[in-house]
Amino acid sequence: MKSTQQIDNEALAKFAKALGHPTRIEILKFLASLDCCYFGDIHNELTIAKATVSQHLKELKEAGLIQGEIEAPKVKYCINAENWEKAQASFNSLFELNPNKENCCK
Amino acid sequence: MKSTQQIDNEALAKFAKALGHPTRIEILKFLASLDCCYFGDIHNELTIAKATVSQHLKELKEAGLIQGEIEAPKVKYCINAENWEKAQASFNSLFELNPNKENCCK
DNA sequence: ATATTTGTTCGTTGTTTTACGAACAACTAA
């Protein structure tokens, strides 16, 4: 059986992995700045093919960081506020460990 | 020419990518809890081949999150405190964006 | 001098990621 610790590590790693691409960071910052918008708005902000944008949005959605809703023929996207806070808490708990500032090696 | 924004996104994505694997999270938490230790101590904490551990350490080092020093025949590792704080600041600045809690879609 | 300990690097295997164009589905407008 998995320990809670391992589960936490996996949850954090999953969020981190979703944040691990500049385009996805850009999308998240854009969404956070607007509350809500359509696929086309996001695509306009970027310089990559729509198929690629769609793929990045899918990953962010699967990680739980955003959510989308069809508003035909458009698709509306926004940050998933609940999971956004969970992610924030996860990263905080990692960085709060605050390792010794005197590095023991170089 | 790249905008500062893009550079920031890349720096953050680089940190996030390094954090994007449960084993690497585990390594970082372990290191943060001890100030410093040897490769063997890290390997003992995990249940994977030493070649794989070495590979994960290399990635964490390339992301700047840890540093290592040879103390023959052992290798000492620790968190890179300076970059750890930079990473913390990067994630903080992302999550501080604090998107609207009223999700516009589901 | 030889064997042992400690980690890294190499080579391999299979999986995942990133990016794209093209095809498609679903709705709207003419």
Add this chain to the structure above:
DNA sequence: TTAGTTGTTCGTAAAACAACGAACAAATAT
């Protein structure tokens, strides 16, 4: 009914990732 708009999905290709055993390098111990 037909054409246009909006995004997703499919198929593909190249690169990166994850994991391993084996070989190796470098120092220490015998």
